[in-house]
Amino acid sequence: MYRDTSSLYLTLALGLAGLNAAAAATTASGQLIANNTPRFIARAKNLGPANPAGTMDVAIWLNLHNRGAMDTLASELYDRASSHYHDWLKPADIVSRFAPTAQEVRTIAEFLSSHNLPVVEVGPFNFYVRARGTLADVQKAFHVQINTFELNGKTYRANTSDPYVEGAAAALTSSVAGLDNLEYRHALTTPGVPNRNSESGDSSAVTDAASNLFFTSNCFTGVKTVTYKTNGSYPIASFKGNTYNGTENPFGCGYTPAEIRTAYNLTPLYEEGYDGTGQTIVLIDWCGSPTIRSDANAFSARFGLPPLTSSNFHIINNYSGPPCAAPDAQINTEVEWAHAIAPGANIDLVLAREPDQTELNNAELYAISKGLGNVISGSYIYPEIDFDNAGITEASLVTEIAALEGISANFPSGDFGDYTLNDPDLNPPTVAVPADSPYATAVGGVTLALKSNNTIAWQSGWGNNETGLTYLDGGQLVIVDPPFNSFLQGSGGGPSAIFAKPSFQSNLPGTQRLLPDISWLADPFTGAVIAITEPGIFPSPVWEVRGGTGLATSMFSALCAIAVEEAHGPIGQVAQLLYSMPATSITDVLPVSSSTNVTGSIQENPTVTNTFTAAQLAAPLENTTKFYSALWVDPLISYTSNVLTFGTDSGLTITPGWDDVTGLGTPNAKNFADWLSDLFDY
Numbered sequence: 001m002y003r004d005t006s007s008l009y010l011t012l013a014l015g016l017a018g019l020n021a022a023a024a025a026t027t028a029s030g031q032l033i034a035n036n037t038p039r040f041i042a043r044a045k046n047l048g049p050a051n052p053a054g055t056m057d058v059a060i061w062l063n064l065h066n067r068g069a070m071d072t073l074a075s076e077l078y079d080r081a082s083s084h085y086h087d088w089l090k091p092a093d094i095v096s097r098f099a100p101t102a103q104e105v106r107t108i109a110e111f112l113s114s115h116n117l118p119v120v121e122v123g124p125f126n127f128y129v130r131a132r133g134t135l136a137d138v139q140k141a142f143h144v145q146i147n148t149f150e151l152n153g154k155t156y157r158a159n160t161s162d163p164y165v166e167g168a169a170a171a172l173t174s175s176v177a178g179l180d181n182l183e184y185r186h187a188l189t190t191p192g193v194p195n196r197n198s199e200s201g202d203s204s205a206v207t208d209a210a211s212n213l214f215f216t217s218n219c220f221t222g223v224k225t226v227t228y229k230t231n232g233s234y235p236i237a238s239f240k241g242n243t244y245n246g247t248e249n250p251f252g253c254g255y256t257p258a259e260i261r262t263a264y265n266l267t268p269l270y271e272e273g274y275d276g277t278g279q280t281i282v283l284i285d286w287c288g289s290p291t292i293r294s295d296a297n298a299f300s301a302r303f304g305l306p307p308l309t310s311s312n313f314h315i316i317n318n319y320s321g322p323p324c325a326a327p328d329a330q331i332n333t334e335v336e337w338a339h340a341i342a343p344g345a346n347i348d349l350v351l352a353r354e355p356d357q358t359e360l361n362n363a364e365l366y367a368i369s370k371g372l373g374n375v376i377s378g379s380y381i382y383p384e385i386d387f388d389n390a391g392i393t394e395a396s397l398v399t400e401i402a403a404l405e406g407i408s409a410n411f412p413s414g415d416f417g418d419y420t421l422n423d424p425d426l427n428p429p430t431v432a433v434p435a436d437s438p439y440a441t442a443v444g445g446v447t448l449a450l451k452s453n454n455t456i457a458w459q460s461g462w463g464n465n466e467t468g469l470t471y472l473d474g475g476q477l478v479i480v481d482p483p484f485n486s487f488l489q490g491s492g493g494g495p496s497a498i499f500a501k502p503s504f505q506s507n508l509p510g511t512q513r514l515l516p517d518i519s520w521l522a523d524p525f526t527g528a529v530i531a532i533t534e535p536g537i538f539p540s541p542v543w544e545v546r547g548g549t550g551l552a553t554s555m556f557s558a559l560c561a562i563a564v565e566e567a568h569g570p571i572g573q574v575a576q577l578l579y580s581m582p583a584t585s586i587t588d589v590l591p592v593s594s595s596t597n598v599t600g601s602i603q604e605n606p607t608v609t610n611t612f613t614a615a616q617l618a619a620p621l622e623n624t625t626k627f628y629s630a631l632w633v634d635p636l637i638s639y640t641s642n643v644l645t646f647g648t649d650s651g652l653t654i655t656p657g658w659d660d661v662t663g664l665g666t667p668n669a670k671n672f673a674d675w676l677s678d679l680f681d682y
Helices: 006-013 016-025 067-076 091-097 102-114 135-142 167-172 257-263 267-271 292-302 329-341 357-369 389-404 549-567 614-618 669-680
Strands: 030-032 045-049 055-062 119-122 128-134 146-151 154-159 164-166 173-177 220-230 233-244 280-286 313-317 346-352 375-378 380-383 408-412 441-450 456-461 463-473 476-490 494-500 512-515 518-521 528-532 542-546 599-605 608-612 628-633 641-646
Touching: 030 167, 055 102, 055 135, 067 389, 091 357, 102 119, 102 128, 102 167, 128 135, 128 357, 135 146, 164 167, 167 173, 173 357, 173 389, 220 476, 220 628, 233 463, 233 476, 233 641, 257 267, 257 329, 257 441, 267 669, 280 329, 280 357, 280 549, 292 313, 292 329, 292 528, 329 346, 329 528, 329 542, 329 549, 346 357, 357 375, 357 389, 375 549, 380 408, 389 408, 389 494, 408 549, 441 549, 463 614, 476 599, 476 608, 476 614, 518 549, 549 669, 599 614, 614 628, 614 641
Parallel strands: 233 628, 280 346, 280 375, 313 346, 375 408, 408 441, 441 518
Antiparallel strands: 030 164, 045 146, 055 128, 055 173, 119 128, 146 154, 220 233, 233 599, 441 456, 463 476, 463 641, 494 512, 528 542, 599 608, 628 641
């Protein structure tokens, strides 16, 4: 399937033939479009003017009608005291009450065409008009200079000042998108060396997913002592403590659907007949994964899930152009785990052409305008501090439309803590777009350890540090003295710099929107098994372990679909409801500690021995006082050993109650869905 272009053709047919006359009627008056310059240029290296002959797309977003009334209604729909409570709008209501008119679209199209920028698309609800032309023509049309910049080893283009729009189009313009080409990234992570098992493409070859022929759910295997010598002499290193994943299983740690279902109390829902049947989970992504159907069906066959067919799984290419050539692990993770949690639900995978703001906003708007499903799930992130405010506002507008229609739109809180340790030049700390919207539900991440019966042994907020102890150099063992520490990855969170605190967070500190709202499994070291076809690796598919707050978001979105099924109707933005849920519906995630965290020593010579405490081997701890650390002897790289730390994060702190790592905690699925069902009672 391809993008529905009926609105484009309808709008263009209403008057583009008169472009030349209309262009002549424009005046020199206009307006500056404020806050429309990406902030990353302040910290990036300016490489000078971009190629003026290059081709680019640019989109003008139009002002909505009755915006104040729309924002008020978005609040009243979730206010039990309001006569509008849960009186969800239909797409036709959005068009009739708030959307730009065909005449306004025509005015914008005339402006673009008069500047040699022919229109290529009108967005759903007439929200934006996109055109294509040379960079030189774009610069001239909007009175901007577009340069190239280097940021974190990548090259981007961006305008160096706010755009200016002339004539009748000026008063209609909300923002101009596409002047920069920053791209969202996936909220997907792997263990340090991706755990991979290519033992079989035949789902019957291994019948016991917990056996030593597959990933184990026993991620932590007791206390161990390891000793290392170099060439039989000094230095001599010795470390003792908890062990991550042991050495008895060469494939590593990773959870299967049955294990996650038990851990988060999903099984009673299935026993009552609630599995998402009759609902559609809309997954928003880009490009595609060409083997996703066959991979997902190998996953389903292994774990006893129903197959994905043309009846319950649809790929909607919301763009024209060639499909992606390589499998995409994020898409596999989203599809397979949304299906694992809500096996009765339909899945619509809506694909944008590429991961820029306009493309992904359009994909989400398409799903909303077509009423594809009551749950929308995105697995993409970008630091709020780098985008322009106008673009962030437009992304939030799209999610607000979802909230008006009773659609739950869920996005990951990010995989890099507050971003400062992964990007030291980034200051102040920041959160992720689009989860920062007060109309989205922001999903953070946790580390998960299971008991032998697959109930939860402990959870911590997801935050991994790694301390290198030894490595091989030319076949020779090297002891790292002193051990080297670094932050790897962890759940994002904290205050938005753009959006004020919404009413549903009124009991939380500060004045700004706080992330996340809720969390689920995200730590790749205690991650989820996926099936994926990897080029050059046979047999196919291979089995890997993945994590990230994109995984958590996909699972949470699937639970939302089950809740909608049980409620017999839309439940809207779930973040609005979480903060009034009883404690039995959400499990608070508390700091975790261990009396057997890793300690050690390095004897440099017969008379000098340096000792290291658990805290020294777990650094950087920042605000963390409780953590769980474990030895990890990498099974793929002999003699390479590390200390992994769980429950540490970049500038964020796990506390009782809401915190900026896990939000309110993780869902107790049965109680969570039951409470929502009782609340709505359609």
